[in-house]
Amino acid sequence: MLGEHDGDSPTSPRFSLDIGDARPWWARDEPPEVIAGRYEVGGLIGTGGTARVYQAYDQRLRRDVAIKVYDRGAVAVERLRRAREKTIQASIDHPRVVALFDSGTDGDRPYLVMQLVHGENLAQRLLAGPLPAAEVTELAARLADALAHVHDRRIVHRDLKPANVLLGGDGPLITDFGIAHELESTHVTGSGLVTGTAAYLAPEQVAGEPIGPAADVYALGLILLECLTGEREFPGTPAESATARLNRSPRVPAGLPAPLASVLERMTALEPARRPTAAEVMRLLREPHVPTLAPVPVRRRRRLAAAGGLATAAAAVLLGVLLTRPDAAAPDAGREPVGGSVTPGSPVQPPPSVPATLPASTVLMGSPQGGASVTSEPVAAPPPAPVTSGAAHSEKAESGKAKGKTRGNGPVKGKGQGGP
Incomplete structure (x- = not known):
């Protein structure tokens, strides 16, 4: 790759940042007003190391286009690279890649006719400052989608940078496949020459x-x-920028959304095998992120389990005390009530399975496992059973008999009264 002419001896830099007009001094001439009798050349859009891009008008199809005009007098290697660029870009058909419409040679000037994208490139946009994380996430997903399509065709761009990302009205597009390479094909780069822009080279390229x-x-x-x-991660001279990534990993800003932060760390891993594919990047950024709950520490789980065991043991002890109290025993077997009779004013005796004198705030409830639970909600005592007229008459008769038998020893209590 030829650099700027300095005096009478051209130089061949190892890295090129494509800053300014880094074109051979003998090729700095303007193209004709009309190329190939069809494309009317307009204003200059951009300048590269070996070509310039103009806005043009296709007189035949009546549409605006972009035309890339290569420098004249290129060496054989450069002519081969131009032919490869035309072949590669013609094989790519994706809405996020600038489309190739036509190619040819006008006299001794090779040219490519491409889709014209109205808008600035990403490098120009970043002059105004950084972008919000949400906008960067969307930009990343769209560019990763385009790269996945390119990689599926076994093509490597090799020179991705903000200047090669055009911001059109419908979203970003990748352009400039000038040094793109087809995998398993013959290399056209000179021996020992690292192609690409130093600030964005991968470690393996360096x-x-x-x-x-x-x-x-x-x-x-x-x-x-x-x-x-809003700043390059590896600034400095081309050599400093290129070698810096071999000494440290890129710094991912703190506070980014979880999907974007983790994806960026993987994308910029030092080893190529640890990086996700472009298709994986798109999928990871498009998938809805579900936050995961932090696992409970082991010590805390043990404490919770111990507390639960103590609570269960305490409940069991309380239940045992309630069930074994003296006043909770069943009525004496010898004090059976008279069938169908109740002493007036005495409370109804509870069933044998329930303690006779539980506190008013205690209720025993059965459980499916055969245990019991204790609650402390107030429960009203059951109302006294109604006394029928027949039962009242029977009581009077019994009372009379008792009085007739033992007048001197006092009355005898009826057997129907329960409780102490």
């Missing part, structure tokens, strides 16, 4: 190792971090 789709995922992670902070 180390000169083979790269794959994981390099694009890493670059997208750095772009998203820059969107959140």
Whole structure:
């Protein structure tokens, strides 16, 4: 890749940030007003290392387009790269990737005709400051969707950066596949030359190792971090920026929503194998996040279990005391009531299964396991049973008989009275 002409000796930098007009001095001339007799050239949109992009008008189809005009006099390697870019971009058909309409050569000027996106690029947008986390999450999901489509066709972009993300009215689009690479194809990059923009290179690119789709995922992670902070994660000179990522991991801001924070940490992992695929990134960001409850500590669980056991034991002791009180015993067997008769004014005797004199605030209830529970809600005593006229007459007769037998020893209590 040729750099700026300085005097009479061109240089070949190892890294290129594509800042300013880094084009060969002998190629800095303007294109014709009409290219290929069809495309009317308008204003300049952007400038790269080996080409410039103009707004143009397609006179045949009557629509606005973008036309990328390459520099003249390129070497053989550069001509091969241009042909590959045309082939790669023509094979991609996705709403989040700038579409290729036409290509050709006008005299000695190769050109590509592409979809015109009205709006600024992401680098220009970030000059105004960082973006909200919700907007970054949506941006990440859409760009990951586009990358997943590109990677499915075994293509690696290799130069993702904010300037190559266009912000159209319908959302972001990825552009500039100038140094994109097809996996398992012949490399056209010069030996020892690291391609890409230094601030967004993946660690394996800096180390000169083979790269794959994981390099694009890493670059997208750095772009998203820059969107959140408004600053490059690895600033400095190209060499400083490129080597910094080998010494530390990118810093993910605190306080981000859980899905975005965890995804960014994985996207910017040092080892490519630890990074998610672009399709996984999209899925993780699109799935609704359900917060998980923190597990109860083991000590706390043991304390809760012990407290529950003590409460159960206390209830059992209380129940045993209530059931074994002397006044809770069943009536004496020898004091059987006269059938169908009740002494007037005496309370009705409770059933043998219930203690005769429980506190007014105590109720015993059976449980399905055969136990009993104790509550302390006030319970009204049952009303006295009605006394019939026949029973009253019988009582008078019995009373008379008792008086006739033992006048001197006092009256004898009726056997129907229960309780002490």
